[in-house]
Structure formats: C-alpha cells, structure tokens
Amino acid sequence: MILRRPVFWLILVFAALMAFIPFHANDVSMREDLILVALAVILASNLNLMIGYTGYVNFGHIVFYGLGGYVGLYLATVRNWNLVLAALAAGLVVSLFALALGMGILRLRGAYFALATIGVLLAVQSFVANFDPWGRSTGMYVDFSAYQRLGGARHALWMTYFLVIGVMALSMILSLGIKISKFGLGLFAIREDEDAAVVLGVNTTVFKAIIYSVSAFLPAVAGALMFYKNGMIDPSIAFEFMLSLEGIVMLMLGGKGTVVGAALGGGLYEKLRSYLLTSPKLSNFQLVIAGALLLLVVLFAPGGLIGWLYRLVPRARKVIE
C-alpha cells in the first residue's frame, strides 16, 4: 500500500509547504522561483519513468511539455475552455500521441531509441513552426481577458502556481506508485535485460508503450499550465532542446531510478542554474557546468546522490525510495 510508505507522506508535506510558504508571505518572486523548481521536479520525475525505471534514454522528453503547452493554450484561448479542463485535455492528447509514436520508435533498443527521440523532437518542432493554426514560428499569445475570467491576473497566477505544485506532487506519487507496483517490477526487468524480461513473460512491447505514454501525461499538463501562466508560446521556447537535456542532468545528479533522487536532482539543479544565471561571472558557463556535472556523475557516481547515500547507508534503500 502506497499509504504505508513514508515517502508518500514526505511528498505531501513537501508539496504543501511549497504551496503555503510563498502564499503566506505573499512573496511573488519566491513563487516564481519555486514554480521553476516544481517544473524541474515534474520533468525529472517523469523522465525517470523512462530512463530510471525502463532503461530507455529519452533525449526529446521536452516534446511532451511543448506539445502540452500548445494544445492547452489552443484550447484555453482559441476555444475558450476552462484552464483545468484544457490542461487535462492537453495531457490526454499528448499521451495518446506518445502511445502511437511509442508503438513505432520503441521497437528500437537502447541508444537507437535515444537517437530517434532527438529526431522526433526536431521533427515535431519544425512541424509546429510550419503549422498555421498554432501561429507558425511566431506562436500564440494568451489574451489578457482570459486572466480576467479567472478573477484577474493576480488570482490567475496564484491558481496556476498551486496547480503546478499539484502536478509536481502527482508526478512524485505516480513515480512511487509505479515503483512499488507489479507494473514497475516489469519495467525494472526490461531495464535490466529486455530479452530476459520477455522470456519471463513480460509483454515488453505493451509495457514500454504504456510507460512512454504515461511519462508524457503530467509534463504535458504542466506545459499547458506554464505557458498559460507565461502568456505566450512559440516553437523555440516550447521545444527547447537544452531543457530536455537539463532534465537528464537533473535525473543523473539526483539518482536515476529513485523517486526522491529525481526530485532532489530537479530541485538542486534548478537552484544551481538560477544562481549561475544571476551571477555575472558565471552566467555564460551554465552549460559548461551542467556538462561537467553530468560527466562527473556518469563517470564516477552512476547512481547519483541517492546512489551514493545507498552506498553509505544501505538501509536507506528501504525508506528513501
């Protein structure tokens, strides 16, 4: 039972604090910082379902976030849907897209899959940049009146913040739920040895397609919320390859395959990045530092921070999942 897992309650407390503290202090700049942390945790956690659980590196994970943003914004502004409904619909549409796509590209193993995901990202990006209903390369804007319907800009921004925090909590709970389920066990078997998994009875084709699709859902919802909050979207910010890659760095840093590691890596990396970006000397070297971090982790600590903790305190494996 998920309710008996300490991590489950930890997630709820963490999310509640994140929602409450900036609201209580009415601190808008803290809110804007934290929403980026939440986004990082969402991206890293869902990426973890593919990389950490299933052993498939997805370089183009951000495609789900961007597409979610487009579908959500289109429904919320052009079709005047309620924001929450639009975001959920975006999640659903993008998940279905991932399912169909996954049936094709998940026939590829290992590195070949990873390469295909880069191709998918760039192909989708150039498609959207040519797609008239979504404003081609100039993108789409949220009309100011849309915020009025949510009770004014201030209210709308706080509301999207709480929603994003909710999506973050759901991302972590989803990771935990899958990790302790039979479905998760099947995924781990695929990660360890896909051929052996098939012979043990795991329907790898279906499992991989489902997890690929599931890993698309919450990032797409988050995309709809984030771009709504930002008020605009265009192909270069929606499908930013760099952000996709940073997701991988976050995950490797925290510890792939663990619920807490993905979140920890996401949070820490985002903090580090905002520090680097605001530091006048280091702002140009954000990529260099991210690259160096990734290299060090891959070469010397493939288990990331949590893996390192597990080695120090083996019993931690039972509590921190």
Add this chain to the structure above:
Amino acid sequence: MSGILASMIDGLLIGSVYGLAAMGLSLIWGVMDVINLTHGSVIALGMFGMYILFAAFPVNAYFLLLPILAAGLLLGLVIYWISVHWVIGRSQLSSLLSTFAVNMMIIGIGTAIWSTSPYNVNFTLRGFTVGDYTFTGNHIAAATAAVIIALALELFLYRTRPGKAIRAVADNREAAELMGISSTMVLALAFAIGIALAASSGALVSTLFPFTILSGAGYQMKSFVVTVLAGLGKPLGALAAGVLLGLLEGAVTPFIAVSWIPLIEFGLFVVVLVAFPKGIFTRATA
C-alpha cells in the same frame, strides 16, 4: 528544368561533405560501439578552427585543412581520454551520456567565446559557368577535398598496419587482443580519426555557408541519417549515402519552402531508424 539539375548538382557537392562528416561518426560507432555525441560540437569547432586559421593565414583555405586534421586528431585523443576511455565496456548509455556531457561543455565554452551570432570565412575560389548556371569554386573544391579525405581513410584502413588493426578490433575486440593488438591504443586512434574527420567536414562547411557555434547540431543529425542509411563500419558507404542525402535535398529544395526541410529530414531519420531496427543494427542473439 535546368534549375532542378543545378540544385541537384549543388546537393551532390554538399552531400559529399555530409558524407565526410558521417564517416567520422560511423567509424567511431562501428569500431567501439560508441555513439559519439560530441560529433556536432566538433563539427562546429572545425568551422571556427578554419575561421581562426584563415584570419591568421589568409592563404587558400583548403590548404588549412591539414592543420585542422592534425588538431582534430589531438582533440580526439583528449575527448577520448576524458569521456570514453572510462566507460568502455559499460553500457552504451554511459558513453552516450558522457560524450553528450562533453558536447555541452564545448558548446558552452564556444558560446562564451563566440556567442551564437553568425560568422563566415571570407574566401572565394572562382567557379565556372555553364549555360545560365554558375558552379561556385568553393562547392567544387569542398567536394573534391571531401572525396580525397574519404579515399585516404579507405587506403589507411585497408593498406596500413594501424588501419588493419582498427578493422580487426571493430570485427572482434577480444580476438584482436589475443593477436597482440592493444585495443586501448586502437580505440583511441579510431576515435581520434573520427573526430578529425568531423572537424575537417566542419572546416569545409565553413567555406560554403555562414555558421554559428550551434550549427554543428544540424550536421550531426544529417550524419546520423547518413550513418543509418549506410550501415556501420563502411566509410565509403557513408560517403555514398551522404551524396544521396545531398541529392535528395537538392531535388526537393526547388519545390517546397525551406522551413519544411528539417521536418522531412528528421522525419526521414526516425522512419529509417524504425524501418531497419534489426537489419542494420541489432546483432543476432544466439
């Protein structure tokens, strides 16, 4: 009609440069089963290498390929030691991520030095005119240089001892070691050559088009397409597939808006990958 023909000839010439780039990727991939994700950033370094050298020595730019090849070999050894040597024998994903990390660092440093604004190498060879179309000298020279380097690699791999050692290691690393070949040396050499090829292709591209530090990414994708089309470990096959891709680009350019070309290319890449998941890639499991 002559428009298409001219565009296809252009494509053919540029395609040989794609082929050269892909040879570098294919060699490394085939010999050590490492998908080198520094490929794109090294291509970009080749472009800036040419830019710097040409600014310092304004001779015929194509002579500058020699120092760039040499520098590429050295750079290759460095990258090999930093990111690949330690993960040989670990899962393919480790080298994928470690080379990727180095890629990020190169791009980061490059952006800090050159920003992401466009540069170009101001060197023009005189071309010649047939009917109402002019073939630019640079395109012809770049294609010729690409073919010469490709043939040199082929000779090296088939006619020299180190070249044969590389092929032996690609074929069966354990057997090659039993025959007294030091696989570490060979892997490092193959990696260095692959990087030198990527850098030289970047240098050639810089004489044709303006470029930024991020330009390598596009050519990296093209190299993947070409490598997948050609199959691994066939340098001349990669050259031929590169020419094919160039021809294809040349043939469609007159008919569709330029902005659609990436979609076609990346779509093609994914489709080719998925269509030949077994035939070209996975080894038969016994």
Add this chain to the structure above:
Amino acid sequence: MTPLLEVSGVSKRFGGLLAVSDVSFSLGEREILGLIGPNGAGKTTLFNVVNGVYKGDKGTVKFAGEDITKCSPNQVVHLGLARTHQIVKPLQDMTVLENVTVGACFGREYLALKPARNVALEVLERVGLAKSAEMSARSLTIAGKKRLEVARALAARPKLLLLDEVLAGLNPTEITHMIGIVRDIRDGGISVFMIEHVMQAIMSLSDRIVVLSFGQKLAEGKPEEVARDPQVIEAYLGDPDIAEKLKENN
C-alpha cells in the same frame, strides 16, 4: 492421450545456414526429454523456436493442445511453458528475490505482487537459494546464477520447463545438487525438456532422448537405445570423449 508438446516439421534458417531442419518429436506429461547433439547441432535454436524467441520458417509447435507456432515468448509463458538460458541472464541490479518474483508475477498464473513474492520465496527454498534472497543477482556465483535461472522459470508455475545446459560450468557437487532439483521438479508434476552436455547426467535423468546433428533429428528413443545407435556414435566421433562416455554408459 495428446502429448503436452508436439513439434512437427520445424525448420529454421539463418541466411545460408539451415540451423534446424524438419525436426519433429513430442513430449508427454511428466516426462523428462533430453536433447543432445554435438556443438552447433541447433539445440538452442530449437529451444528458441519452441518458446517463440525465433519464428520457425516451417512447421508447427503445439503446446497443451494449442498452436503456439506464432506466439511470442511472453505469451508462451502464460500458457505454461518456461525456460532457462544457457548463458545466464540474471536481472543484475535486482535482488535474487525480485528476480524470481518477476517470474511469478508474469508467469502462467500472472500473480499479483504479494502472492508472487510468496511463490518466489517458496521456489527459492526449493532450489536452495533462500539464504541469498536479498543479495543482488550480480553477486551470485555462476552456480547460483544457474539456480536463479531455474528458480525464475519455476516461479512461473509452468507445465513444461525447458532447461538449457543447467549443468554446464558446475562442479561435481553442484551437479549432483542440480540433478536433485530437476528430479524434484518432475516429481512435482512438471515436464522437462533439457539440453545437456554432461552425458552421464542426461542419460540417467531422461525418460527419452532426441539426438540432433547438423540441425536434423538423428535418433530418438530411450537413453540406452540412443546410446547404442551407430549413427549417434558416429555423429559424436568428432568428439571422442563423448563417444567414449556413450559406450561406457552401455
């Protein structure tokens, strides 16, 4: 009575090599059928065709009355046909218990996590790995990994178990132990189809034996009949050791 496994006219070609050529045989309930033959005879390929890793080019495979010729390996497991690998494939970074739980979860009964764990514990006890349940599979010895293969397959609660050289690489004590496990499996009501190079073991374990050479079925019958068959002895002459052992067994 219909046989549990019925293979008829199966062929498998790899490029120019005909790895398995028109092989037919059947296997009854609670039977131990041995599969022997010189190296490269196509034994493992035949296993792979039977459990769906490869699709045969010709012929049919029937299991428990169902045509499984076109089934994938995971479907075959659900019907009750499990196997081990000659080259062990442990799920390295998972514990021994988790490895076996995978077998139980996705096996014939498709158990939920908790009952699967119980089955796994019970099976680990049976193969003598209970003490290593919480170790990572990576840290097992080769003998341990072979037992793990058997345990995982058993946890699927199969009707038929394909064992691919479970004795190879084991020392005499371990071999004796493994032979005990195989007997125990059969006594538990599970049929066994096994590839083995350790002649003494397979001769004493099997009810019947099929001999494969260059992809073709050379002989089939009771161990002592097969061992007397001049064709079989000739096929093994390239391997005098085994020919010698065959004679000894007479």
